[in-house]
Amino acid sequence: MDVLLAVTLKDVAERAGVSRSAVSRTFTEGASISDKTRRKVEKAAREMGYRPSLIARSLATNRTKLIGLVANNFRNPVFLEVFDLFTQTLQKRGYRPLLVNLSTETDPEKSLDMLRQYRVDGVIVATSTLPPSFPSAFRKAGVPVIHAFGKFDSHADIHVVGIDNQRCGQMAAQTLFDRGYRAIGVIGGPQSATSTQDRLAGFEQRLKQLGIEQADVRFAHNYSYSAGRDAMIDLMSEKQVEAVFCGDDVICMGAMDAARSHGLSIPDEIGFLGFNDMNMAGWAAYDLTTIHQPTSDIISSAVELVVAMVDTPERSTETRLFPCSIVERSSLRPPPTDQVGGV
Amino acid sequence: MDVLLAVTLKDVAERAGVSRSAVSRTFTEGASISDKTRRKVEKAAREMGYRPSLIARSLATNRTKLIGLVANNFRNPVFLEVFDLFTQTLQKRGYRPLLVNLSTETDPEKSLDMLRQYRVDGVIVATSTLPPSFPSAFRKAGVPVIHAFGKFDSHADIHVVGIDNQRCGQMAAQTLFDRGYRAIGVIGGPQSATSTQDRLAGFEQRLKQLGIEQADVRFAHNYSYSAGRDAMIDLMSEKQVEAVFCGDDVICMGAMDAARSHGLSIPDEIGFLGFNDMNMAGWAAYDLTTIHQPTSDIISSAVELVVAMVDTPERSTETRLFPCSIVERSSLRPPPTDQVGGV
DNA sequence: ATTTATTTTGCAACCGGTTGCAAAAAAACG
DNA sequence: CGTTTTTTTGCAACCGGTTGCAAAATAAAT
Numbered sequence: 001m002d003v004l005l006a007v008t009l010k011d012v013a014e015r016a017g018v019s020r021s022a023v024s025r026t027f028t029e030g031a032s033i034s035d036k037t038r039r040k041v042e043k044a045a046r047e048m049g050y051r052p053s054l055i056a057r058s059l060a061t062n063r064t065k066l067i068g069l070v071a072n073n074f075r076n077p078v079f080l081e082v083f084d085l086f087t088q089t090l091q092k093r094g095y096r097p098l099l100v101n102l103s104t105e106t107d108p109e110k111s112l113d114m115l116r117q118y119r120v121d122g123v124i125v126a127t128s129t130l131p132p133s134f135p136s137a138f139r140k141a142g143v144p145v146i147h148a149f150g151k152f153d154s155h156a157d158i159h160v161v162g163i164d165n166q167r168c169g170q171m172a173a174q175t176l177f178d179r180g181y182r183a184i185g186v187i188g189g190p191q192s193a194t195s196t197q198d199r200l201a202g203f204e205q206r207l208k209q210l211g212i213e214q215a216d217v218r219f220a221h222n223y224s225y226s227a228g229r230d231a232m233i234d235l236m237s238e239k240q241v242e243a244v245f246c247g248d249d250v251i252c253m254g255a256m257d258a259a260r261s262h263g264l265s266i267p268d269e270i271g272f273l274g275f276n277d278m279n280m281a282g283w284a285a286y287d288l289t290t291i292h293q294p295t296s297d298i299i300s301s302a303v304e305l306v307v308a309m310v311d312t313p314e315r316s317t318e319t320r321l322f323p324c325s326i327v328e329r330s331s332l333r334p335p336p337t338d339q340v341g342g343v
Numbered sequence: 344m345d346v347l348l349a350v351t352l353k354d355v356a357e358r359a360g361v362s363r364s365a366v367s368r369t370f371t372e373g374a375s376i377s378d379k380t381r382r383k384v385e386k387a388a389r390e391m392g393y394r395p396s397l398i399a400r401s402l403a404t405n406r407t408k409l410i411g412l413v414a415n416n417f418r419n420p421v422f423l424e425v426f427d428l429f430t431q432t433l434q435k436r437g438y439r440p441l442l443v444n445l446s447t448e449t450d451p452e453k454s455l456d457m458l459r460q461y462r463v464d465g466v467i468v469a470t471s472t473l474p475p476s477f478p479s480a481f482r483k484a485g486v487p488v489i490h491a492f493g494k495f496d497s498h499a500d501i502h503v504v505g506i507d508n509q510r511c512g513q514m515a516a517q518t519l520f521d522r523g524y525r526a527i528g529v530i531g532g533p534q535s536a537t538s539t540q541d542r543l544a545g546f547e548q549r550l551k552q553l554g555i556e557q558a559d560v561r562f563a564h565n566y567s568y569s570a571g572r573d574a575m576i577d578l579m580s581e582k583q584v585e586a587v588f589c590g591d592d593v594i595c596m597g598a599m600d601a602a603r604s605h606g607l608s609i610p611d612e613i614g615f616l617g618f619n620d621m622n623m624a625g626w627a628a629y630d631l632t633t634i635h636q637p638t639s640d641i642i643s644s645a646v647e648l649v650v651a652m653v654d655t656p657e658r659s660t661e662t663r664l665f666p667c668s669i670v671e672r673s674s675l676r677p678p679p680t681d682q683v684g685g686v
Numbered sequence: 687a688t689t690t691a692t693t694t695t696g697c698a699a700c701c702g703g704t705t706g707c708a709a710a711a712a713a714a715c716g
Numbered sequence: 717c718g719t720t721t722t723t724t725t726g727c728a729a730c731c732g733g734t735t736g737c738a739a740a741a742t743a744a745a746t
Contacts, residue, residue, distance in 0.1 A: 006462075006702090008701090008702055008703080009702060009703060010702080010703095018725080018726090019725065019726045019727080020702090020703080020704095020726085020727095021704080021705080021725070021726060021727080022724090022725065022726080023703095024702095024703065024704060024705085025704090025705095025724095025725090027703095028704075028705095031704095031705095032723070032724060032725085033724070033725090034712095034723080034724055034725085037724080037725080051456060051459055051460050052460065052702085052703070053402075053460065053462060053701090053702055053703065054460045054461050054462070054703095055398055055401045055402050055407060055461065055462050055701090055702080055703085056402055056701075056702035056703035056704090056731090057702080057703055057704075058398045058703090058731090059396075059398050059399055059402055059701090059702080059703070059704090059730095059731050059732065059733085060702080060703050060704040060705085060730075060731050061703085061704065061705095061731085062731075064398060074423060074426055074427035074430070075423055075424075075427060075622070076423075077420055077423065079423065080417060080418055080419075080420065080422065080423060081418075083417055083426065083442075083444075084417035084418060084444065084446065087417070087442050087443075087444035088444050088446070088447060091443075091444060096441055096442070096457070096461070097441075097442050098439055098440075098441060099426075099430050099439070099440050099442055100430075100434075101426075101427065101430035101431050101434060103427065103431070104431060113394060114439070116394055117394050117395065117396065117397045118397050118398065118439065119349075119396060119397070119398050225622070225623070225626055229627075253626065253628070254626075256628075257626060257627035257628055260627065260628075261627060279418070279568070280568070280623075283568055283596065283597075283600065284572075284600035284603070284604060285596070285599075285600055285603075285628035285629065286628065349732090351731090351732055351733080352732060352733060353732080353733095361695080361696090362695065362696045362697080363696085363697095363732090363733080363734095364695070364696060364697080364734080364735080365694090365695065365696080366733095367732095367733065367734060367735085368694095368695090368734090368735095370733095371734075371735095374734095374735090375693070375694060375695085376694075376695090377693075377694055377695085377742095379694095380694080380695080395732085395733070396731090396732055396733065397733095398731090398732080398733085399701090399731075399732035399733035399734090400732080400733055400734075401701090401733090402700095402701050402702065402703085402731090402732080402733070402734090403700075403701050403732080403733050403734040403735085404701085404733085404734065404735095405701075
């Protein structure tokens, strides 16, 4: 049998013949302790297999080194990258992610409550499908919070790290226009998502500026292949478009397969523009031209910010936006080559 | 400004005019408390926005309600389902997952240590690419541990929940044989993964029993599309096979695309059998015939078991295996129809 | 109305650390 | 060497809860 009762500070102190404070200080960064006692303590600790209890420390210091990570979109492959990056980045800084899965939770209040009870040092809300009121609730509770992938708001009382969705929508419209597409469809993400709304707004605005017909719009009811396929089937049943701008790569893949089953070839008969540039976008079966969202920038920035807020809770609200860019593959006609001197 | 200092037990007790114990009991399941005081306390608590500190409770009860969730495979889409299910299942039972990302961690000991310091109530190690010695380390430290997707061992000192990989390998071989494939290739997952080894062993054993040529084997160096593609390119350069059994659906998709770029059509000229039956396997561009791994059974069982172990740490070691099954799609020739009375 | 059994309550110790403060020890100074 | 300054140390209180125990209050039985 093994040590079931954890060895405590007191045990080590007794063995090393010092006070409990001395042991505590040995394991506290920057505390005043002589080399001699430190060595004594470390020896005793090693021999007994002592590890300080972060729970007890948290209670005393009022810092848990836990960061809540709230998401409601577990089935979308972008979240693989998101989780991977979040966990790694937090880990590197000595923090731990406490995951909250909101995908089925009926009552977001519940999880807010849960995170508060665990006294997390901060929260990162990583979703664009929750209303800003949700992250706000944390702020009201005095918990540092970042809304990653969120909407930046004029009244902005919470930190946002993400992209300018409206500008991305404009970029999408311009891209399709430049390649000669005129009859255009859109398959957005869930209509309630702020990212969907903003991208669509930018998209339509630019189309208008360019003076072409407004796009035919559908919304996928979630970020999934089948939702994309269904939306595309619906779109095709009603209108013939030359290109489709999708609000997410997975949705786009579903839409592409729907188009193919309908006998259309990509990009000759119909073009597709995705969003996110997730890993799979490069897979040969789709080889998707898409708008790259700088996920890893967003995440490291969000982590950096939330960690900084732990020490300066009242820093003024910031919005950090990163630029998106087109990733050229083969689901759209190529851009016109700039023939110098050509007419 | 809002309440920055959290309301404590004492504050509520004073306001309600009762002792601290009374407040504590109000928030403790099954404690002895009269309805009258409970109501008084609840009223005061509500008015002050009191939420018990789980940190303090953990310290006093020696239970954190945290379950460590260790994985090293964040980029494989199966893990979307895994995370989604794990977090939800734990949440439902009042536990929280404390995520550990081992994908880049050079030293697994570090994270073990971290989890111990947080005094997690239990650990679920969800990977087949770590040696059994890793979960064992938790056990030695007196922390309940489950190895999900792990290898069940004869000397089995840790609980394993997963599948019988060897039997699955046999099933794969039999399936390919039944459909008339004779020149067969295998693209396994990473060679060091126990799941890879076991499946391969079962596969080869069955081929031998069936008296056909041994398979040509390659290993993908990780669970990724590109690793699958590379392995397939390598395989094709050396030998012409009629069908390939892949150790994972993502690997399989990479392999399929490699075959297609090589001009082969699926399933007419080459067949593919995947593993896992992840969501994407049903996507039209691949439509993969694959072996279904009952992920959700494995996960709910693992959670159930780890939670049970919190109360009975010394329950005897269990191995829980769930059956796999073939999911018929279109990447393999159809099975021979059983012509009654036929020759 | 007593006596007895049951339920509810508060006291106080404890969980395992941290930290301000003053005393003790060590180092620097004259 | 004695003094002054700096560093190290231990004491004791605290973080915010839980819980065994005995006293107090209530309910049941006689």
